[in-house]
Structures are given as structure tokens and as C-alpha cells.
Amino acid sequence: MTTIQARVKRKQMRRDMQPQAHIHDSYRPRGRNAGASRCPDCGAIYDGGRWTWRVSAEQMHQLQCPACKRIHEQAPAGEITFDGDYLLDRKDEVLALLHHQADGESKEHPLERIMDIQQNPEHIVVQTTGPHLVRRLGAAMLHAHQGTLEISYRDNEGLLRAHWARSSVK
Ligand SMILES: [Zn+2]
Numbered sequence: 001m002t003t004i005q006a007r008v009k010r011k012q013m014r015r016d017m018q019p020q021a022h023i024h025d026s027y028r029p030r031g032r033n034a035g036a037s038r039c040p041d042c043g044a045i046y047d048g049g050r051w052t053w054r055v056s057a058e059q060m061h062q063l064q065c066p067a068c069k070r071i072h073e074q075a076p077a078g079e080i081t082f083d084g085d086y087l088l089d090r091k092d093e094v095l096a097l098l099h100h101q102a103d104g105e106s107k108e109h110p111l112e113r114i115m116d117i118q119q120n121p122e123h124i125v126v127q128t129t130g131p132h133l134v135r136r137l138g139a140a141m142l143h144a145h146q147g148t149l150e151i152s153y154r155d156n157e158g159l160l161r162a163h164w165a166r167s168s169v170k
Contacts (some may be wrong), residue, residue: 027066027077037063043073044110051110067111067129076115076127078134078160082141085122086166089122094145097120101140105133112136131160138162 036047044051045066049063087094088154090118095117112130119125119160128134137151147166 021033025156027069027075035061037061038065039065039068040112041065041068044068053107058062060152065111065115071113071115074115076129076159078128078131078162080126080128080134080137080164082124082126082167083122083163084147084167086147086168087122087124087146088168090145091119091121091124094124094141097144098124098137099141102128102133105136134162138164147168 031054036045036055038045038055040062041064044067045055045061046065047054051067064072069075081096088131096118099114102112106111109130109132112133113128114133115127115129117124117126124138126134128137135151138151141147141164142149145166147164149162149164151162155158
């Protein structure tokens with residue numbers, strides 16, 4: 001079942017029958033506050049129903065943004081793995097590309113950030129606070145370094161997983 005289908009189905013259920021909030025939903029504030037809220041961890045502003053980096057309101061509450069909440073709880077929204085001996089001589093180049101793409105994405109979308117990067121010689125794992133960044137990183141690698149990309153959505157964990165691979169042999 002897709003996320004949207006799950007949401008629609010949940011809406012149709014009676015309130016007292018609703019299951020525990022899906023992991024997705026706990027990272028989205030319910031309702032809209034009067035005035036704006038500011039995440040104490042990163043400074044992102046929640047105003048008018050969306051997260052931005054811009055301050056536009058006089059009245060300011062404190063509200064941890066979903067990205068910082070995910071970082072705090074170590075609950076990534078996405079994970080992309082890069083594999084292959086192709087990476088051996090290009091680790092720095094690839095990491096620079098990933099960081100550059102992540103910076104571009106975060107500037108536009110405060111909730112899309114790199115949470116963690118783990119690496120060994122032929123392997124890089126990037127965890128993100130948002131699913132869009134996974135897709136962007138995968139697309140950027142395909143564009144710059146070819147290889148293959150698989151994206152799979154695993155609903156039970158609410159985690160978008162992607163796998164990029166390229167071997168230098170052949
Ligand atoms: Zn934050």
C-alpha cells in the first residue's frame with residue numbers, strides 16, 4: 001500500500017479504531033499554530049503550514065522541526081547505498097558531489113538533509129531526513145557517474161531505500 005492510500009484509509013476509520021500513528025505522521029506537526037514556530041536545533045521556521053529558513057512573524061514559539069526530530073531519534077526517512085570498486089579511487093569526488101547536492105536540496109527544503117554518512121573503501125551509506133534527497137542523490141550519481149540505481153519503498157518502516165552500484169571491471 002502506498003503512503004497516500006494508507007493515509008486515506010486511516011482517515012476513513014473511526015477515531016477510536018485508529019491504530020497508533022504511523023511513523024510518518026509523528027514527524028509532521030498537527031494543525032497550524034497561530035504565529036510562527038522556530039526549531040531550537042536548526043533554526044528552521046514553521047509558518048503558514050510549511051517549513052522554511054525565513055523569519056516572517058513577530059510571534060515565535062519553539063517547535064522542533066521534523067528533520068531535527070528524526071536526527072535526534074535516529075529515525076531516517078531515506079537511505080541510499082553506493083556500492084562498487086568504482087568508488088575506490090573516487091571517494092572524495094563522490095562525497096563532494098553528495099554534499100553539494102544535499103546543500104542545494106536543503107537550501108530549498110529545510111526538512112531534506114543528510115543525517116549520517118558511513119563509508120568503507122567500496123561502500124557509502126547516506127541516511128537522510130527526507131525522501132526527496134535520496135532521489136536527488138541517486139539521480140545526481142547516475143548523471144555524473146552512470147552505474148545503476150534501484151529505488152524501493154518499504155512501507156512497513158516508512159523508509160525510502162535506494163541502491164546505486166557500479167563496478168570498474170568490464
Ligand atoms: Zn530543526
